[in-house]
Amino acid sequence: MTTSNQSSTPQPHVSAIPLPAGAVADLHLHTRFSDGTDSPARVVELAHAAGLSTIAITDHDNVEAFAVAEPVARRLGVELLTGIEMSASTQGLEVHMLGFLFDRHHAGLTQHLAEQQARRVERVREMVKRLQRVGVTIDAEEVFEIAGEGTVGRPHVARALLKHGYITTLAEAFSRYIGPDNPGFVPGSPLSPARVMRVIRDAGGVPVLAHPIYLKRDALIEEFVRDGLVGLEVYHSGHTPEMVRHYGQLADRLKLLKTGGSDSHGDAKEGLPIGSVKVPCAFVDGLKAWKTRATNSS
Ligand code: AMP
Numbered sequence: 441m442t443t444s445n446q447s448s449t450p451q452p453h454v455s456a457i458p459l460p461a462g463a464v465a466d467l468h469l470h471t472r473f474s475d476g477t478d479s480p481a482r483v484v485e486l487a488h489a490a491g492l493s494t495i496a497i498t499d500h501d502n503v504e505a506f507a508v509a510e511p512v513a514r515r516l517g518v519e520l521l522t523g524i525e526m527s528a529s530t531q532g533l534e535v536h537m538l539g540f541l542f543d544r545h546h547a548g549l550t551q552h553l554a555e556q557q558a559r560r561v562e563r564v565r566e567m568v569k570r571l572q573r574v575g576v577t578i579d580a581e582e583v584f585e586i587a588g589e590g591t592v593g594r595p596h597v598a599r600a601l602l603k604h605g606y607i608t609t610l611a612e613a614f615s616r617y618i619g620p621d622n623p624g625f626v627p628g629s630p631l632s633p634a635r636v637m638r639v640i641r642d643a644g645g646v647p648v649l650a651h652p653i654y655l656k657r658d659a660l661i662e663e664f665v666r667d668g669l670v671g672l673e674v675y676h677s678g679h680t681p682e683m684v685r686h687y688g689q690l691a692d693r694l695k696l697l698k699t700g701g702s703d704s705h706g707d708a709k710e711g712l713p714i715g716s717v718k719v720p721c722a723f724v725d726g727l728k729a730w731k732t733r734a735t736n737s738s
Pocket residue numbers: 446447448449475500527592593594595610611614615628705
C-alpha cells in the first residue's frame with residue numbers, strides 16, 4: 441500500500457534557509473491547474489513583482505498552465521521553464537518527481553497525463569465513498585467543482601471537508617480524514633519513479649526528485665539515479681538549513697544537478713510566497729546544459 445509520507449509536511453523553515461548568492465529563480469510553483477489558488481497569469485505577475493528572472497510552473501500531473509502563462513511571461517520578461525510535478529510510488533512510499541525543460545506537447549507525455557488525471561478522478565470518487573461510510577457526507581461532484589479545470593487531488597477534498605465544517609484547518613483533513621491510516625485514505629499513483637522519469641526523459645526533459653526530505657530514504661535516491669534521475673531539489677521550503685546542507689552534499693556525491701523552489705500554492709499554503717525559496721541562474725544553466733548534452737548524444 442502506498443502510505444502518504446508526503447502528508448507529514450514539515451513546518452516551513454523558509455526564513456532560515458541559507459539561499460545561495462545571486463538567487464533569482466523559483467523552480468517549484470503551483471497554479472489553479474493543480475492545487476494552487478492563483479491563476480497562471482497571476483503566478484507570473486507575482487514572480488515578476490518579486491524580482492525573479494526565471495520560474496518554473498510545476499503543477500501536479502498537469503501542463504495546462506503554460507498556454508496561459510507563456511504570453512504573460514513574454515510580456516513581462518520573465519523566463520518561464522516548462523515544469524511538472526509527477527506522482528509515483530515505490531515500497532509503499534509516495535514519490536514526487538519534478539520534470540523540467542520537456543516538450544509539453546509530446547505525445548507520450550500527453551497520454552501519461554490523461555491517464556494520471558483519470559486515475560485521480562477515480563481516486564477522489566473512492567475517497568468520498570470511504571468517507572461516506574464513516575458518516576462524512578461530501579459529494580465527489582462538489583470536489584471536482586472546487587478543483588475546477590485543473591488536476592484534482594486531496595487538497596480539493598480537504599476544501600470540501602472545510603466547507604462542510606468537518607475540519608477547521610486544511611491540515612486537519614490530512615491528520616483525520618485523508619492522510620495515511622485515516623478512513624478516507626486512498627493511495628496515490630501506482631507508477632514507479634523509473635516509469636515517470638522515463639516519461640519526462642522521452643519528452644526531452646530533466647527528471648529531478650522533489651523535496652527529498654518527504655521521502656526520508658537516501659538509499660532510494662541512489663536507486664533512482666540508476667533508473668535515470670538527473671537532479672535533486674536541494675532548496676525547498678520544507679527543508680531546514682541542515683537538510684539543505686545534507687542534500688547538497690548528497691547531490692555532489694551522486695553527481696546530481698541541484699534545483700530549488702518555494703513550492704508555493706498561493707493561499708492554499710500560508711507563508712510560502714513565490715520567491716521565498718530561490719536558486720541562482722547557474723542552476724538553470726545546469727539543467728539546460730544537461731538537456732543539450734542528452735539531445736546531442738541521442
Ligand atoms: P495528492 O497529490 O492528491 O495526493 O495531494 C498531495 C498534495 O496535498 C501535496 O502536494 C500537498 O500540496 C498537499 N498536502 C499534503 N499533505 C498536506 C498537509 N498535511 N497539509 C496540507 N496540504 C497537504
